[in-house]
Amino acid sequence: MLFLETxxxxxxxxxxxxxxxxxxxxxxxxxxxxxxxxxxxLLFSALLFVTLHEAGVPFVVAILLTILALVLLAILIxxxxxxxxxxxxPMTLFMATLGLSYAIEGIAQGVMGATxxxxxxxxDDVPIFIGDLLVSxxxxxxxxxxxxxxxxxxxxxNQTRIGISLRAVADDTRAALSIGINLNxxxxxxxxVAGMTGLVAGILWGxxxxxxxxLSLVVLKALPVLIIGGFxxxxxxxxxxxxVGASENLAEAYIGPAIGGGIxxxxxxxxxxAFLFIRPAGLFGERAIExx
Amino acid sequence: xxxxxxxxxxxxLPRTGRLDAHLAPVVIKDGKSLxxxxxxxxxxxxxxxxxxxxxxxxxxxFLILALAGMGLNLLTGYAGQxxxxxxxxxxxxxxxxxxxxxxxxxxxxxxxxxxxxxAALVGLIFGLPSAKIKGFYLMVSSLxxxxxxxWVFVKFPWxxxxxxxxxxxxxxxxxFGLDISSAQxxxxxxxxxxxxxxxxxxxxxxxxxxxNWMAIRDMDTAAAVIGIRVNHSKILAFAVSSFYLGVAGAxxxxxxxxxxxxxxxSLQRSFQILFIIIIGGLGSISGNFIGAAFITLLxxxxxxxxxTLFAGMVDAGxxxxxxxxxxxTLIIWFLIKEPEGIARLLTNARSRLSxxxxxx
Numbered sequence: 001m002l003f004l005e006t007x008x009x010x011x012x013x014x015x016x017x018x019x020x021x022x023x024x025x026x027x028x029x030x031x032x033x034x035x036x037x038x039x040x041x042l043l044f045s046a047l048l049f050v051t052l053h054e055a056g057v058p059f060v061v062a063i064l065l066t067i068l069a070l071v072l073l074a075i076l077i078x079x080x081x082x083x084x085x086x087x088x089x090p091m092t093l094f095m096a097t098l099g100l101s102y103a104i105e106g107i108a109q110g111v112m113g114a115t116x117x118x119x120x121x122x123x124d125d126v127p128i129f130i131g132d133l134l135v136s137x138x139x140x141x142x143x144x145x146x147x148x149x150x151x152x153x154x155x156x157x158n159q160t161r162i163g164i165s166l167r168a169v170a171d172d173t174r175a176a177l178s179i180g181i182n183l184n185x186x187x188x189x190x191x192x193v194a195g196m197t198g199l200v201a202g203i204l205w206g207x208x209x210x211x212x213x214x215l216s217l218v219v220l221k222a223l224p225v226l227i228i229g230g231f232x233x234x235x236x237x238x239x240x241x242x243x244v245g246a247s248e249n250l251a252e253a254y255i256g257p258a259i260g261g262g263i264x265x266x267x268x269x270x271x272x273x274a275f276l277f278i279r280p281a282g283l284f285g286e287r288a289i290e291x292x
Numbered sequence: 293x294x295x296x297x298x299x300x301x302x303x304x305l306p307r308t309g310r311l312d313a314h315l316a317p318v319v320i321k322d323g324k325s326l327x328x329x330x331x332x333x334x335x336x337x338x339x340x341x342x343x344x345x346x347x348x349x350x351x352x353x354f355l356i357l358a359l360a361g362m363g364l365n366l367l368t369g370y371a372g373q374x375x376x377x378x379x380x381x382x383x384x385x386x387x388x389x390x391x392x393x394x395x396x397x398x399x400x401x402x403x404x405x406x407x408x409x410x411a412a413l414v415g416l417i418f419g420l421p422s423a424k425i426k427g428f429y430l431m432v433s434s435l436x437x438x439x440x441x442x443w444v445f446v447k448f449p450w451x452x453x454x455x456x457x458x459x460x461x462x463x464x465x466x467x468f469g470l471d472i473s474s475a476q477x478x479x480x481x482x483x484x485x486x487x488x489x490x491x492x493x494x495x496x497x498x499x500x501x502x503x504n505w506m507a508i509r510d511m512d513t514a515a516a517v518i519g520i521r522v523n524h525s526k527i528l529a530f531a532v533s534s535f536y537l538g539v540a541g542a543x544x545x546x547x548x549x550x551x552x553x554x555x556x557x558s559l560q561r562s563f564q565i566l567f568i569i570i571i572g573g574l575g576s577i578s579g580n581f582i583g584a585a586f587i588t589l590l591x592x593x594x595x596x597x598x599x600t601l602f603a604g605m606v607d608a609g610x611x612x613x614x615x616x617x618x619x620x621t622l623i624i625w626f627l628i629k630e631p632e633g634i635a636r637l638l639t640n641a642r643s644r645l646s647x648x649x650x651x652x
Contacts, residue, residue, distance in 0.1 A: 034428050084628040090427065091374060092627055095570055098563070099623025106617030110610050220435070220559075227432050260447045269436035276425050276432065 005134055006253045007246055012139030014245020015146040019201040020218050021225040021237035022153070023194040028231045029170040030190040031082060033093045037101040039219025041195050043211075044108040045070055046202030050117040050211045066199055073104075074191035082187055105216060117211040119203065142204045149200055150238065153193075162189055170232070224272035244268045335483055339476040347475045354588045355486050356543045361568035361580035362493050363536025368566075369575035370497055371529035372509025373422055377434035378537050379561035380441035383554050385411040385538025386545040387451045390460040394453050400546070404485075408539040414441075415534020416527055423523040426512070438559055445554040452553070461551030478547050485543065489536060494577050496532070505529055506575070537565075567619065571626055573633030582634045591615055 020042065027035040045066050052062040077100065085096055127134045157163035168176040169186050177183055205215055221244070229240025251267050338351060364378050389407030392398045398406065418437040422430055445451050452460050472481045496502050504525045507515040516522045545552045564587060572583020594615050630637055 081624055081628075088627075088631070092631060094374075094428070095566075096624050096627045098566070099620040099627065102616050102620030102623065104620070106613045106615070106620060110613035110617060114609055114613070223428075223432060223435065227429060231428075262443065262447065265443055266436060266439035269432055269439060272432045273421060273436055276421065276429055 002253070003250075006249050008135055009139065010246035010249025011242050012136065012143050012245070013249065014242040015139075015143040015238075016201065016205060016241070017218075017221055017225045017244055018238045018241025019142075019146050019149065019197060019204070021222045021229065021241055022150070022234055023197040023201070024222055024226055025231065025234050025237045026153075026190050026194045026197070028226075030166055031093075031187050032090060033082075033097060034090065034231070035194070036094060036097040036219060037077075037104055038194065038198060038222065039216035040101040040104040040108070041070070041073070042198035042202040042205075042218065043213065043216040044073070044104050045195060045199040046119075046206040046211045046215055047108050047112050047117070049199065049203060050119050050206065051112045053119075054117065063199075067196060070195035070199065071188075071192045074188050074195055077191055078184060078188045083184060101216070101219075105213070109213065114213060117206070119206045119211055121203070121207045138208065145200060145204060146238075149197060150234065153197075153234065156193075162186075166190060221268060224268035227272040228275045244271065247271055332487070335487075339479055344475045347479050350588055350592070352478060352482055352548050353544075354584050355482050356540050356548055357565070357568060357587060358581045358584035359486050359489060359543070360537055360540035360565050361572065361584055362490065362577065363533045363540060364565050365569045365572075365574065365576070365580055366493060366496070366505075366536065367529050367533035369569055369573075369579075370502060370509060371505035371526060371533075372512075373419075373526060373529060374427070374431055375434040375530075375533070376431055376559065376562045376566070377418065377437040377441075378565040379557040379559060380434075380438040381411050381415050381534040381537040382541025382544065382561065383441055383445055383557035384414045384534070385541035386552070386557070387445055387460060387554075388538070389542035389546065390453070391451070393462075404539055404542045404546075407542045408535045411538020411541070412531040412535040415537070416531040419527045419530025419534075422526045422530065435559075438562060442554055442558065457553070459551050459553040460545060462546040472547075482543060482547055485539065489539065490577060493536070497577065501525070501528065509575075567623060569633075570623060571633055573635030574631075576633065576635040579633050579635035582638070586634065590618070594618070 020038065023038050023042075024035060027033055027038070048069055049062050049066045052065055053059065057065065081096055081100060082093075085093055126137055128137050129135075157167060165176070165181045166186055166189070168179070168181060169183060173183065201218070202211070202215060205218065209215075225237065225240040225244050227240075228243055229236030229238070248264050248267050248271075252261070252264055256263050339347060342351060360378060360382060363381075364375065367373050367375055385404075385407045387407075388410035389403045392403035392406050393400070396403075414437070418433055421433040425433070446458060449455075449458075452458050455461075472478055497505075504515070504520045507518070507520055508522055508525055512522050512526075541557060544556065549556065568583035568587050569580060570583070571586050572581070573579025594611065598611055598614075626633060
């Protein structure tokens with residue numbers, strides 16, 4: 001019973017990791033960047049939303065304004081950071097996003113303050129019984145949100161023109177360019193969409209632990225999730241999130257007491273390392289062939 | 293037409309860098325060692341010029357950060373292996389040194405050296421996955437090291453000798469019987485360590501080892517094809533890098549701060565050291581000093597500007613965030629304009645000045 005409850009709690013927490021990881025996958029697919037700034041974009045969007053909401057702006061309007069800001073941010077990032085760095089090595093791009101995360105965190109907290117904001121979504125964070133199992137109601141809502149988000153994204157990528165262009169870019173950038181797809185435009189859209197998944201994740205995380213700086217640290221949890229799931233697969237990101245969430249919870253409950261507890265900080269990384277030794281390109285990643 | 297062409301060539305050639313370097317290696321070498329001696333002289337004279345505050349609060353952390361940067365630069369700038377675990381390896385150096393000081397009662401220099409070796413061993417272990425995984429995937433290994441080490445040094449009280457504050461602090465530090473707790477004493481001792489390790493690093497990068505590292509950085513498959521023992525070299529790079537970081541960590545606690553917990557070596561420290569080498573210059577020894585100077589002086593400069601311009605109107609929290617924003621923007625700017633950092637900007641400026649006012 002305890003095992004099942006721990007497992008389910010972990011899986012539900014894992015959907016939150018998946019939500020964050022999906023933002024990474026989108027950007028990685030479209031522009032080959034491991035976007036370290038995803039965490040700070042998440043912080044920025046949640047902070048902006050909560051500041052607007054506290055200032056008396058209605059919920060929906062605040063969401064729309066935040067989305068507008070995210071689109072503007074995506075356009076700025078594309079014009080000022082990505083375009084000048086086209087054709088640089090992935091490592092250079094990664095370091096640029098590290099700089100970007102500092103810049104965004106600095107400006108977000110400099111303008112909107114660094115205090116902890118409470119965010120009440122009207123969902124009680126109380127455990128409820130499903131049959132004999134004790135499950136957090138909040139986690140259930142988060143999981144349902146994740147499912148809805150993934151469905152919307154799947155529709156976007158499979159049914160719309162933009163989505164198909166994006167898949168073309170991800171598949172073969174040069175071929176996509178040659179048939180007239182505007183790469184810069186695609187980047188702007190993808191960064192904006194990734195920002196919106198960040199907003200959803202940010203609001204959910206923020207409602208649970210308050211909107212504050214530590215939100216940007218979820219980026220560190222996303223790395224092992226991506227390693228396990230592969231950088232290029234949304235399905236992988238979801239599976240990775242669930243695996244990390246569940247095993248982390250189980251490890252804390254069963255291994256933790258033996259070695260002093262508090263192992264969630266590093267457990268996911270060792271899990272990811274173990275996965276890497278078995279499958280160096282992640283569960284769903286494609287193995288690259290190297291040529292000299 | 294033909295003669296004209298050759299004549300033109302001979303007149304132009306001496307100005308191109310390539311022939312220059314070919315014709316005059318001796319002069320260049322002499323010039324460089326002269327610079328090095330001049331720098332040493334300047335560094336040795338600092339205690340007579342600077343106030344005690346400047347030495348304790350700026351110059352000592354600057355030197356230690358430069359040393360830590362050198363450690364990461366050997367790994368990232370030369371061998372091409374990314375690491376976000378610098379803070380963790382610094383912590384190993386510091387806590388191992390502490391163990392040697394308190395449990396084995398070794399003298400300070402010996403303890404630091406052994407602490408560095410322990411850090412090298414830990415670095416070697418976390419470098420082992422580099423044989424199989426690369427790039428972003430390798431970052432997982434270094435992050436695993438960072439978080440595991442932070443956890444270990446909090447969870448197991450043996451490492452901080454069961455002190456209630458979970459910090460380690462320096463017993464009186466003596467070097468060869470001399471007490472070095474004065475600002476000048478600390479400065480000269482750190483300067484000695486840094487100069488020695490810099491000299492070793494320079495020679496290392498010019499040796500077969502360093503060349504192997506650079507070949508691996510540029511393309512490891514090609515390096516393997518020409519017969520370089522890739523895995524061996526990568527793991528060696530992790531060990532050497534961690535030795536430098538470990539020594540820097542021990543100096544940071546016992547000479548600069550006096551007493552510290554593992555919080556001084558968080559992920560933020562790892563980022564700071566990564567920024568030092570990006571801003572200073574990846575794959576450059578002098579770049580570490582430039583980057584470290586930049587990182588230590590920027591907060592002071594910002595403080596000064598905000599105090600003179602806004603006279604206390606801006607509070608400390610906002611200032612810190614402005615600083616963060618400026619750091620981030622500068623990183624991006626450097627990566628776009630000059631991926632090889634300030635060190636490269638200076639080299640360019642020098643080679644431009646050497647032919648001034650002629651254009652090339």
